[in-house]
Amino acid sequence: MIIVVNNNISDSEYKELISYLKEKKAEIHEVRGVEKRIIGVIGNKHKLDKDAIITFEGVEKVIPIIESYKIASRQMHPQATIIEVGKVKIGGIQPVKMAGPCSVESEEQIWQSAEEMAKQGVDILRGGIFKPRSSPYSFQGIGEIGLPWLRDAGKHYGLPVISEVMQIKQIEDMYDYVDIYQVGARNMQNFKLLEELGKTDKPIMLKRGIAATLNEFLMSAEYILSQGNNKVILCERGIRTFVEFSRNTLDINIIPMIKNVSHLPIIVDPSHATGRRDLIIPTTLAGLTAGADGFIVEVHPNPHVALSDGAQQLNFSQFAKLIEDYKIIENSVEILRAKKMKEIEKDASSSLQ
Ligand code: PEP
Ligand code: MN
Numbered sequence: 001m002i003i004v005v006n007n008n009i010s011d012s013e014y015k016e017l018i019s020y021l022k023e024k025k026a027e028i029h030e031v032r033g034v035e036k037r038i039i040g041v042i043g044n045k046h047k048l049d050k051d052a053i054i055t056f057e058g059v060e061k062v063i064p065i066i067e068s069y070k071i072a073s074r075q076m077h078p079q080a081t082i083i084e085v086g087k088v089k090i091g092g093i094q095p096v097k098m099a100g101p102c103s104v105e106s107e108e109q110i111w112q113s114a115e116e117m118a119k120q121g122v123d124i125l126r127g128g129i130f131k132p133r134s135s136p137y138s139f140q141g142i143g144e145i146g147l148p149w150l151r152d153a154g155k156h157y158g159l160p161v162i163s164e165v166m167q168i169k170q171i172e173d174m175y176d177y178v179d180i181y182q183v184g185a186r187n188m189q190n191f192k193l194l195e196e197l198g199k200t201d202k203p204i205m206l207k208r209g210i211a212a213t214l215n216e217f218l219m220s221a222e223y224i225l226s227q228g229n230n231k232v233i234l235c236e237r238g239i240r241t242f243v244e245f246s247r248n249t250l251d252i253n254i255i256p257m258i259k260n261v262s263h264l265p266i267i268v269d270p271s272h273a274t275g276r277r278d279l280i281i282p283t284t285l286a287g288l289t290a291g292a293d294g295f296i297v298e299v300h301p302n303p304h305v306a307l308s309d310g311a312q313q314l315n316f317s318q319f320a321k322l323i324e325d326y327k328i329i330e331n332s333v334e335i336l337r338a339k340k341m342k343e344i345e346k347d348a349s350s351s352l353q
Contacts (some may be wrong), residue, residue, distance in 0.1 A: 001050070001078060002063050003039040004352050007032075007041060009058030017056045024048050031077050036352060040065065040076045041228070061352065067261065069218040071225040072232070077263040078348035080341055083203050083231045085160045085179050088123045090203070091265035092232055093338050096294030098267065099319060100126035101301075102309040103139065104146040111153045112301045116316050118157035120323055124180070125150070125159040130166045131308055132186045139307040147177040154179075162205060162296075168196045170291070177257060178202070185209050185237055185272070188220050191296045198227025205233040205267065205296075210240045214254060218262060233298065234258060234266040236287070238273030247275020247312070255290040257346055265293035277303070281322050284302050288333050291340060296350060299321065 005014070014037075021028050021041065026048055029040040041048060052060045059257050067073045082091040090096050099117050104110045104127040127150045131141035147163075154161040160179035165171055166187060174181065180203045188191055188209035197204050204224055208217050221232045235249025236255060250273035258266045268287030270280045284295045300306045303313040314322065 001041050001048070002061075002065055002352070003041065003053060003059060004035040004061040004063070005039060006058045006060055007034075007036060009037070009133060010211050013057040016069055017053075017059065019054075020056070021048070026078075029071055029076070033349065034078060035349065036060070038076060038078075038352070040070060042070050045294045055236065063352070067218075068215060069222045069262075071230070072221045072262050072264055073220045074263050074348045075351065076343070078345050078352065079263065080345065081230070081263045081265060083233060083265060085124065085203060088160060090217070090267075091293050093334050093341075095288050095292065095333065095337070096124065096267070097122045097323075098124040098126050098296035099299045100304070101128075102271075102298045102313060103128045103131055104142050104150050104163075105307050106142075107149045107153075110146070110149050111156075113299065114153035114157045114159060116301070116319075117299065118159055120245070120316075120320060122159065123294075125154045125157075126182075126298070127161065127163055128308070129163050129174075130170060132164070132166055132184050133308065144173060147174060151177040165193070165197070168193055171196055171200060175200070175279060180205050180233070182235075183207060188212055189216070191220075191223050194220060194223035195227055198224040198229045200229060202229075203231035203233060205235050207235040207237045207269070207272075208239070208251075208254070210238075210248065212239070214257060214261070217254075218258075221262075221264060230265050233293075234262075234264050235269050236266060236273070236292070237269035246273075246279060249271050250274065250287065252286055252290050255287060255292050259291050259340070266291075267294045267296055268292035269296045271296070271298040271309070275309075275312045276312055277312055277318060280312070280318075281325055284322060285325065285329060289329070291337070 026041045031038040041176040099122045129146045164178040164182040185207045270283035298313040299315040299319045
């Protein structure tokens with residue numbers, strides 16, 4: 001349930017309410033909004049009486065959370081969540097640009113990529129170290145040796161880095177080397193991995209599984225959030241459909257849908273959604289226009305020799321073209337984002353009135 005509390009409540013009255021809830025063993029999540037405070041009560045182990053809660057000073061309303069995901073729901077947190085990674089803000093007015101190779105392949109390749117991505121105004125450098133491959137005979141990632149290469153290249157050019165974590169053990173191994181942990185589509189429902197990531201203090205980018213429904217996607221986010229880590233970034237990377245000309249189908253619909261039902265930022269990944277470089281630019285622009293908080297695109301110094309996902313990686317000049325095209329709509333996208341953000345937040349707050 002959600003307890004809506006007036007912001008004029010005194011500190012002692014608020015404390016009294018909180019200790020009552022704790023006494024009842026309620027798991028609570030507090031959100032301080034501009035006009036109201038919201039206390040989310042999660043789980044069903046507590047024995048809370050709605051009629052008793054409403055009698056507390058400052059409590060305006062007690063409403064049930066309708067969705068099965070709770071902490072991820074927009075109801076619980078009307079304001080959009082903004083996740084800060086160094087100087088980069090994910091979920092704010094400016095969409096975030098993440099780019100870099102599918103896989104880190106050598107020290108030289110990642111340094112070359114970092115230099116070029118920084119030059120082209122990218123905010124976050126990507127590079128897979130541990131790779132989930134469909135075939136056991138394909139390149140499985142450079143492994144641990146690549147971690148300092150990625151971190152140092154990023155650091156040198158002022159770029160925070162993101163890389164995929166596939167196993168619980170790797171959380172610790174990667175901790176000092178990455179700024180954002182990526183959970184891949186194949187691990188979206190690896191619940192034990194998600195729970196462990198929920199205990200870290202680093203942002204997690206959770207990619208949508210190839211056949212995951214909206215509800216399953218947000219329930220996976222909930223696994224991370226419920227452990228105390230509220231820095232969850234969602235990523236739409238295409239779903240499996242009957243379409244045969246592209247690797248997956250970018251589900252544009254889920255972007256505005258997520259915005260309606262959740263406060264979490266969502267990034268669009270046109271590389272894995274299409275699997276083909278000729279579709280990357282239009283789908284990136286479509287994703288951003290639909291409200292995505294940024295994009296993640298695979299870029300390689302020479303995609304023809306890439307050890308993974310060669311067909312979908314852009315070379316440096318193709319990526320420059322993406323940036324050039326994005327600049328044409330950048331201003332309008334930001335104006336639209338600010339407008340939509342206000343509208344959605346207003347609607348979500350008024351449902352708490
Ligand atoms: C990747 O980002 O390289 C990757 C493997 O993505 P996904 O998990 O979306 O397939
Ligand atoms: Mn890839």
